[in-house]
Amino acid sequence: MSDPIALPAAQASASPPVVTARMRATAEAFEASFLSQMLKPMFESLSTEAPFGGGDAEGTWRGFLVEAMAKQTVRAGGVGLADQVVAQMLKMQEQEQ
Numbered sequence: 275m276s277d278p279i280a281l282p283a284a285q286a287s288a289s290p291p292v293v294t295a296r297m298r299a300t301a302e303a304f305e306a307s308f309l310s311q312m313l314k315p316m317f318e319s320l321s322t323e324a325p326f327g328g329g330d331a332e333g334t335w336r337g338f339l340v341e342a343m344a345k346q347t348v349r350a351g352g353v354g355l356a357d358q359v360v361a362q363m364l365k366m367q368e369q370e371q
Contacts (some may be wrong), residue, residue, distance in 0.1 A: 294364070301359035302348050309344035367369060 317336055348356065 287329050293367075294360075295361045295362050298356070299354040301363065302352070304359055305356040306341075306344045306348045309347055309353070310341050313340045313344060 314337075317340055322332055347353070
């Protein structure tokens with residue numbers, strides 16, 4: 275079967291659970307990205323000293339940690355941004371019909 279997002283609006287309305295699930299996944303990915311960007315400065319200001327911190331590699335791993343924290347926050351319910359994004363996506367879809 276073809277991609278439900280790429281279907282015309284009339285056909286997409288025939289399978290709203292699939293379209294809504296894709297919208298939700300996209301909105302959650304957006305919320306995780308947003309949270310990651312908001313958390314990033316908080317961790318950049320932390321000083322890491324010996325014996326367990328420092329070094330060039332820590333900067334690389336710190337980015338992964340921030341991304342994982344943002345994704346986990348979204349899985350735990352997030353801050354409500356994904357809900358707002360889905361609502362707007364559905365609203366825009368209804369206006370097209």
